[in-house]
Amino acid sequence: MRSATVRRVLALGALVLAGSSNADPDTVSADFKRLQDTGSCAQCNLAGADLSGMRLMSADLSGANLRGAKLRKTILFDAKLSGADLRDATFEKASLGRIDLSAADLREVDLSGARLAHAKLSRARLDATNLSDSMLEHADLRGADLTGADMSRAAMRYAKLDGTVFNRVTLIGADLRQLDFRPVAGLQACDLSRARLQGAHFDGRDLHGNRFDHADMQNTGLSGSDLTDVSLAKANLRKADLRNAQLAGAMLGGATLTGVKMEGAQLRGANLEDAIVAGNLVGTDFSAARLVRADLSGANLNDALFRDADLQQANFSSCNLYAADFSGARLVGTSFRGANLRNAVFTGADMSGAVFTNATGAPLQK
16 A cells, blocks of 8 residues: 555656756656655655645655645655755645654745644744644644744644744734743744733743733733733733733733732833733832723732822722822822722822722821
């Protein structure tokens, strides 16, 4: 069965390559004979070959020149293509599970929808590659270069990312749950809007220039990360770990931050308009931040800083605001119903229309 399949591959490939101006007929003939006789063709020249629909499971094509090859619906399950040149190759609906593409050159290749579960892609060149809608669960991407790749809606759970370069990667709607991004080599200017990031880890990483709008980031680890000026509009950050994170200038409008760990976080100048914020926020710095209509009811804001913040119509009902600093803040129509305001500072704050019903330690109002 295997030899018959190989003969079909060889016959078709020979017809395609015979008319190729770049192919040496003697080399082509020798390479195909080698594949026919041994079932392996490492270092072969198969550039431009049409291998569509072929069953090449476990075939050894490591180091082969497959540039421009046609691999539509080809079954390459468990095949070895490490170090192969696959630029301009077509993989439409190919089966690539457990394939070895380590150190292969796949730059600008269209792998949209490819099935690459358990694939070995370590050190692969994937610059500007189209991996949208691909299946990459358990894939080994260690050391791979994904600069400029499109990974929209890709499924990547349990992938290995040590040393992976993700610069300028489109990850819109991708399934990145529980992935550990801490050991990646680069993570800059990526679009992770609407990505599924539940349980993922970015602790300690510089996340400047990335976008997380509408992303699901429940239980995501972001402690000590730098999210300065990062857009997180309407992101779901329930129970996220943001301890000691830098969020100065971050755009969190409409975001949900309930049950978050936020001790020591810096949100100076951040935009949290209409956001829902609750959890342990002891010592969090919201100075000069915009929290118009934000809901912080029930939050622990002991020693929090709100100097010069815009808190118009914000809701601090039932909050622990012991020793919080509201100096120079705009508190027009802000609600402090039932809040603990002992030792809180309101020097120079505009408290026009602020509500302090049943608050403890409420400031004297003129």
